[in-house]
Amino acid sequence: MDTRQKIVDAAITVLNEDFSAPLDRIAEKTDLSRRTLHRYFPDRTELIEACRQDMMQTWQTAILQACNSTQDPLIQLERMLYAGIDCGVRYIFLHKLLSQPDVNKPTGVPQNASYEAARDNWFQLVPELQRRGLISEQVNVTWIRLLFTQMVSVTIQAYQSGNIAQNDIKKLAWYSFRRSIGME
Amino acid sequence: MDTRQKIVDAAITVLNEDFSAPLDRIAEKTDLSRRTLHRYFPDRTELIEACRQDMMQTWQTAILQACNSTQDPLIQLERMLYAGIDCGVRYIFLHKLLSQPDVNKPTGVPQNASYEAARDNWFQLVPELQRRGLISEQVNVTWIRLLFTQMVSVTIQAYQSGNIAQNDIKKLAWYSFRRSIGME
DNA sequence: TATTTATGTCACAATAATGTGACATATTTC
DNA sequence: GAAATATGTCACATTATTGTGACATAAATA
Numbered sequence: 001m002d003t004r005q006k007i008v009d010a011a012i013t014v015l016n017e018d019f020s021a022p023l024d025r026i027a028e029k030t031d032l033s034r035r036t037l038h039r040y041f042p043d044r045t046e047l048i049e050a051c052r053q054d055m056m057q058t059w060q061t062a063i064l065q066a067c068n069s070t071q072d073p074l075i076q077l078e079r080m081l082y083a084g085i086d087c088g089v090r091y092i093f094l095h096k097l098l099s100q101p102d103v104n105k106p107t108g109v110p111q112n113a114s115y116e117a118a119r120d121n122w123f124q125l126v127p128e129l130q131r132r133g134l135i136s137e138q139v140n141v142t143w144i145r146l147l148f149t150q151m152v153s154v155t156i157q158a159y160q161s162g163n164i165a166q167n168d169i170k171k172l173a174w175y176s177f178r179r180s181i182g183m184e
Numbered sequence: 185m186d187t188r189q190k191i192v193d194a195a196i197t198v199l200n201e202d203f204s205a206p207l208d209r210i211a212e213k214t215d216l217s218r219r220t221l222h223r224y225f226p227d228r229t230e231l232i233e234a235c236r237q238d239m240m241q242t243w244q245t246a247i248l249q250a251c252n253s254t255q256d257p258l259i260q261l262e263r264m265l266y267a268g269i270d271c272g273v274r275y276i277f278l279h280k281l282l283s284q285p286d287v288n289k290p291t292g293v294p295q296n297a298s299y300e301a302a303r304d305n306w307f308q309l310v311p312e313l314q315r316r317g318l319i320s321e322q323v324n325v326t327w328i329r330l331l332f333t334q335m336v337s338v339t340i341q342a343y344q345s346g347n348i349a350q351n352d353i354k355k356l357a358w359y360s361f362r363r364s365i366g367m368e
Numbered sequence: 369t370a371t372t373t374a375t376g377t378c379a380c381a382a383t384a385a386t387g388t389g390a391c392a393t394a395t396t397t398c
Numbered sequence: 399g400a401a402a403t404a405t406g407t408c409a410c411a412t413t414a415t416t417g418t419g420a421c422a423t424a425a426a427t428a
Contacts, residue, residue, distance in 0.1 A: 020204035163326040180364035
């Protein structure tokens with residue numbers, strides 16, 4: 001498997017739990033030496049940048065696929081949740097990273113364009129569902145977005161805990177999520 | 185206000201976001217010098233330990249109060265959620281810390297006794313509600329516990345976002361939570 | 369006011385983390 | 399098997415972080 005990707009994967013996992021974790025921690029997780037890690041990523045910031053790119057790419061692809069797979073916004077929402085879960089820690093870390101603007105490179109360049117597009121998809125979806133009366137108008141869009149993100153997080157933790165049947169865990173997540181936002 | 189407490193508060197907030205954050209970051213948040221911080225806490229581990237104590241104490245007090253305020257387990261659950269929200273970042277960080285056993289001091293001494301008691305209250309509550317048929321037996325206890333924790337997290341983020349009316353935010357949290365675990 | 373108490377500033381040593389060069393050893397590719 | 403490529407090991411300089419002592423200054427208190 002691609003070494004570079006292996007490093008990014010490990011970095012995403014480690015940094016998601018502890019953003020200031022030393023690079024040794026990441027190298028250790030990949031079973032590579034720190035020296036090798038530095039061969040792929042000259043310094044810490046470049047590694048983080050690579051993570052950001054990777055996360056955005058993965059998420060964008062997943063969300064577009066979810067949107068294009070059907071016209072029904074309800075099913076779109078469901079598949080977006082599954083997409084988030086499939087992206088796993090990537091999804092979590094991405095949103096954590098983007099919500100801490102101080103971490104981002106201070107370049108005014110909006111490299112996020114395609115991500116923004118994906119995000120817009122999301123934001124349009126909820127009001128659409130509200131118009132159709134499927135989600136209560138009472139529930140704030142911000143609130144729903146937070147619930148969504150955290151539901152992905154919960155699901156990942158549940159996977160890791162091993163205390164829950166892996167088969168129906170996604171369905172369970174969808175059940176809890178849609179009810180939490182007032183559906184059905 | 186108590187300086188020591190001010191430091192612990194800042195530490196909990198900062199370390200919750202970034203566990204390996206340098207002490208300067210915490211000192212900065214308190215508007216104290218790092219030197220002063222070191223006068224109260226000789227080293228990093230002692231500060232973290234103080235945080236742990238503080239968090240356990242706060243949470244234990246809150247949860248006991250919630251339990252003793254009524255006999256109705258349903259209302260107990262609701263008040264426990266409010267208690268978690270009131271504890272704020274404390275609650276989040278406490279559970280994050282306790283779920284990473286490597287971080288804890290390797291002393292086999294169970295200083296957590298009283299906390300454990302508080303935790304047991306929690307764990308007895310859900311099965312009780314399931315017995316009474318108020319929560320579906322289908323939903324796993326682990327899953328509920330994760331949802332609970334994340335709901336506290338969501339609420340705190342919602343507070344911070346400023347996009348949601350502060351008044352009814354707790355009720356909203358309770359609404360989303362109880363529905364997510366299959367109630368009503 | 370004199371004295372304690374809390375805090376700040378600065379300098380400093382000790383340790384930890386980062387990033388790089390030089391060279392050895394696998395591993396792959398041709 | 400030889401060349402190219404990837405990785406490991408070690409040494410090293412640099413920087414960041416940590417923790418402490420010495421002294422100054424501000425604030426509270428007697």
